[in-house]
Amino acid sequence: MNQIAVIGLGVMGKAIAQNMMNHGFRVAGYNRTYAVTETMQGKENFIGYKELKDAIESLEKPRKIFMMVPAGPVVDAMIDQLEPFVEAGDIVMDAGNSYFEDDARRGKRLEKLGVHYLAVGVSGGEMGALHGPSIMPSGSKEAYDQVAFILETIAAQKDGEPCCTYIGPEGSGHYVKMVHNGIEYADMQLIVEAYIAMKAAGMSNQSISDVLESWNQGPLESYLLSITIKILREKDPDTQKDLVDLIVDASSNKGTGKWTSQCALVQDINVSLIHGAYMARLTSNDEELRHRFPKVQSHIELDTEQLRQAYFLARVVAYEQGFRLYSDASKRYGWDLNLSKIASIFRAGCIIQANLLEYIRDTFGRLGPDASLFDDFEEMAIAHLPALKTIVTTGLLHDISMPLFTAALTYIIPMQQVALGANLIQAQRDFFGAHTFKRVDKEGVFHHHWE
Ligand SMILES: NC(=O)c1ccc[n+]([C@@H]2O[C@H](COP(=O)([O-])OP(=O)(O)OC[C@H]3O[C@@H](n4cnc5c(N)ncnc54)[C@H](OP(=O)(O)O)[C@@H]3O)[C@@H](O)[C@H]2O)c1
Structure with a gap:
């Protein structure tokens, strides 16, 4: 059975899938346009699927799904498509450059199905993705612990340490x-x-x-x-x-x-x-x-x-x-x-x-x-x-x-600089709006009748 699905085989998805394959992980590939998937067919440790359902069903459980698609509505649309095929315990990773505030919503949505959601920042461009990117995963720590063996292996290594670490909850990795x-x-x-x-x-x-x-x-x-x-x-x-x-x-x-x-x-x-x-x-x-x-x-x-x-x-x-x-x-x-x-x-x-x-x-x-x-x-x-x-x-x-x-x-x-003139700002604010000011020579908050 395959160990991980890579969804979206564009510049980054293709490179990161190849990186996983090079490290011996068995990858199920799925891309909206099947012709792209076909270009990878026959490679060692790779099976490309025309149907998303087949790619997901080819995975060991808990299923590990790594999405590499453009940020925004495409991610929501991919989650819509994944929903019928995933089950409690599965792990969906969004590795694109999603906006971090979208992650909490997506995480809650999948949580209702018992599915874990990880927001995964990836940096390094195409070459980094292929040879070892820097990876910033966040969300459920329990889920991270189950995918760490893959992410930490494919990440760049520096002085014997992987350039991948659990960042924190929610969308902190994307942030x-x-x-x-x-x-x-x-x-x-x-x-x-x-x-x-x-x-x-x-x-x-x-x-x-x-x-x-x-x-x-x-x-x-x-x-x-x-x-x-x-x-x-x-x-x-x-x-x-x-x-x-x-x-x-x-x-x-x-x-x-x-x-x-x-x-x-x-x-x-x-x-x-x-x-x-x-x-x-x-x-x-x-x-x-x-x-x-x-x-x-x-x-x-x-x-x-x-x-x-x-x-x-x-x-x-x-x-x-x-x-x-x-x-x-x-x-x-x-x-x-x-x-x-x-x-x-x-x-x-x-x-x-x-x-x-x-x-x-x-x-x-x-x-x-x-x-x-x-x-x-x-x-x-x-x-x-x-x-x-x-x-x-x-x-x-x-x-x-x-x-x-x-x-x-x-x-x-x-x-x-000894002084920035913010005292004059405070005086102006107090003049037109009675916003008050503090003094250098007395405790408390003051308002002055300027005219
Ligand atoms: N490029 C970088 O250096 C870099 C670095 C870090 C992170 N990222 C992030 O990684 C993600 C992917 O970037 P990329 O450079 O690999 O982009 P890309 O080369 O344009 O690839 C986009 C992928 O998403 C798929 N896709 C696009 N719209 C879709 C839709 N409506 N439904 C389903 N699939 C769709 C494409 O499939 P088709 O083949 O069918 O079009 C393709 O597989 C983005 O979030 C990006 O910000 C990129």
């Missing part, structure tokens, strides 16, 4: 994946801003790639830098030009960065870099406004060591903002998230895998969930702040927009 993507948006945009700055300094793609390669070690080493180094060296086979220069300057998104931003507003957490990264993608698509203004060719003098320092500090701010979301969500939703373990499973397999995660794992491991990355990086921040200031001011003076470097700077500067 953790969502914020992972928010951090990913921010880090991608920071690399873009460094690239744009180096282009404005007259550097070729090859020399930008060489600089990024020199950065890609120690605490700055990361998957995103590694792929960018390769991208900048890639030639278009047809024209032999640098492929990156032939790609339209407008970026897409599938919504997880936007969701992270929306959640941060609900949680009252400042995620200015994640938000800014999403806004930068929107700006890149604003054809009308971008065509309206005359173009300025920028030329700057650039010290790439200063740029490296600015990038290092800004990247720490991006991760700090993401992990503050985790810390707050842990309390707000009662999930009891282990931030050190989350950092640990991000160390390999996922898109934001980076050496920095080793430091973050250590910080939260030693200091607990309320730690700040600046508990360990304060000295670096103070030392790198002048470089960040120079990069931001040079860029802005020469018409180079650096929304995330700027956001990182304006995140740090207020922390050092």
